Amino acid sequence: MADILDVAIVGGGPAGQAAALHLAGRGLDIAVIDEQPRPGGQILRQPPASFTVPGWLAGRGYARLKHQLARFEALDDIRWLGGCSVLDLAPTMDGLSLLAATPGGISRIRARHVLVATGCQDLAVPLPGWTLPGVMSAGGIQAFVKSQRFIPGERILLAGTHPLQLIVAEQVVRAGGEVAAILFAQPRAGMIATAMRHPLIALRRAPDLAAAASAMATLRRAGVPVRFGAPLHAISGMDRVTGAVTGMGEIACDTVGLCYGFVPQSALPRMAGARMHKAGPAGGWACAHDHWLRSSVVGLSVAGEALGVAGAAAAAAGGAIAGIGIARDLGLFAPEQAERMARPHRHAFDTHRAFAAMLDSIADPTGHLPRPDAETLLCRCEDVSFETICGAIEQGGSANAIKLATRCGMGACQGRNCEPALLRLLGDVGRGDDPGFTARFPARPVAIGDLAESG
Amino acid sequence: MKRVDVAIVGGGLVGCATAWRLSTAGASVELIEAADINAGASGQNAGSLHFQIERRFLENGDALAEQASSIVALSRIAVEDWRGLETALNADLHVSMAGGLMVAETADHVALLERKATREQREGLKVRTIDGDAARAIAPYLSASVLAANHSADEGHADPRTVTPALAAAARAAGATIRTHSAVHAIGRRAGGGFTIAGNGFSLHADQVLIAAGAWTAALCTLANLHMPLYPVALLMNATERTAPMVPHLVQHVGRRLSLKQTHAGNLLIGGGWPSRLAQLPGGGFDLSRRATMIPDSLSGNLRAAIDVVPAISRLNLIRSWTGVTAISADQLPIVGQVPRMPGLWIAAGGSAFTLGPTFARLVASAMAGGPSEALDIVSPARFEHLNGFMG
Structure with a gap:
């Protein structure tokens, strides 16, 4: 590997791929680093290479993303560093330095430019019973179903405020699983009213609304109840989940998927000292950025959910903008040329982020989160x-x-x-301006023996 | 204007413990802290109760080692202070004094150990030198590379997360006022004695002032127009995931930078004086308001030393590394006591202040009330009086 890379991209999801596609083929030293062995991110979580999953993510909504993934996988001048966790990100005199746990040990990677496109994670929601085996995030259930067609439960209850749970439930049902019910804590009238307030935004993303409607139809055909104004209060069970206490009474299930929204994976920009601001209503921290998605740290750009959770389409558009911006900073494009290239992506970025903002208000968990009890x-x-x-x-x-x-x-x-x-x-209690925890090394736990200097 | 007997600047271990001692004795006390209680080195250090002479005193030749060995007199007192602290505060501070081992891996290190033990025995500290097999009999987790060790039966560790908050609670209960998120901006001498202390939104008169603000102490001394030769140092510490009890002792190394222990919760804490890099101000100088950055070689070197001495650590996960900022003085010994040219102004800073903190606090509180102060002579700021010939 070059002594110092031109660009290190952390995250091989839609944002990282889009950036790589704009930077490839220009004689740059580029590496894309991801915790998963194969690219795709959470949205296109690939089965292990030795698996065959028939009809993997066959849905229409995934077609564009799969096309981009195929183009990314065909690139031959990008180094793919799969199965690598970035532990540290710090600015240096001439760029940034990353420390990564790789399958071959700890590796220090230096790069003039780093793009953080690390995605998001499900909001963890503490409520009575949430530590019982059988309680998962909806995203966790989806990861199993997507990558391995494995359904992690016999009878799954989904509960929360985020419409994604409809999609997860549909995927479970299509994979042959049983969904006990889908509970939205907020009333349906409020959700529809929010969407109606932004008809143009909703219209521009008609395929997504159609996907939700189609999911609803599939679920109705399968006899899965979808309830609104139905909060989850507690999860019951002794050694594992046996049911849930809800606004609709007790519901028997052996698995509960919680779906109250998503928070950015913000550890790396925080460790690097980038300026952050509060992310959406679900919480977490988003990275502050300029017109080219550059953070307050020289050489560090961000794209995708690290900017605030807005979905795969916004991530791909943002990745393209950030990639073009980095190429511009490296002197590969004149400013006007870069601006011209970025224009369609900026348009898509703004459209998708407007939709995400609407989705944020529809899915806003504020006031709908279950209440922990003293021992939770x-x-x-x-x-x-x-x-x-x-x-x-x-x-x-x-x-x-x-x-x-x-x-x-x-x-x-x-x-x-x-x-x-x-x-x-x-x-x-009126202390909403708290800057949160100081980010500490390492971003992921790592074996002491791997980090020690060789004996 | 509010008037108190003593104003204390700094809400760390020494400040809170002194506030507790003074208010228990009937003095009116106001403690002023710029951030939260326990936010600095008192809460960030790794909780060693080390009574043997520290390796840092031994690595710069015999002259400094000889001078530093006088601190053993204070360590002996500190053993008793720690033994009584949980009872006195009626709080669980996770004090464990199951003994400590300072190990050696080479013949040179063994010679260093023997010279150190001679000094300690001369000062009355109970330390014995044992060979590697004897050390492994006490501590089976030690590696075969350990050739010898000094064993002190009194050493151990306590929980830095709980000690200072417990002291602060005891001080409050005894009547002390504790003001947090209040930076001090002015320390002025009053005609006729006493001081005025002022900051954002407060000012008060105090007969005596104690500055016990760790790495910030030198800067606060400038408010009183004094030089105090204290220099900030940023030290790396590392925590493993929690694991079953395996290391009941404090483990240190005489020839390498290593201190290691297992907390009450089960994490192994690994430190020993490996530096991080302090943030700098654009025009020069260190910026203590910004985070220090980790030096990669410090991390890998510290973990290597830990694995060499306790091989089982290799398979454990590291879950957190952090840096605490403390201060060291020009001669490495702490600076504790009254400034001769400014009666009523007291200093307590300069490192070792977790182990020795409760003792410093008890002695300073007693001396402030007119009690004897001979035990503090070896750490008195009087030894730097020459620096303040044009100050004050």
């Missing part, structure tokens, strides 16, 4: 209860002080799961 674990890495955290909040400290006092956020996930819940609680 908010931080499940370190077993810190809701009661303990409320006690620490009363002492008046910042999120970092509460972390130090209670161990909330000190575990293996580095606060990825508990930070949004803690910041919500701080917001409830």
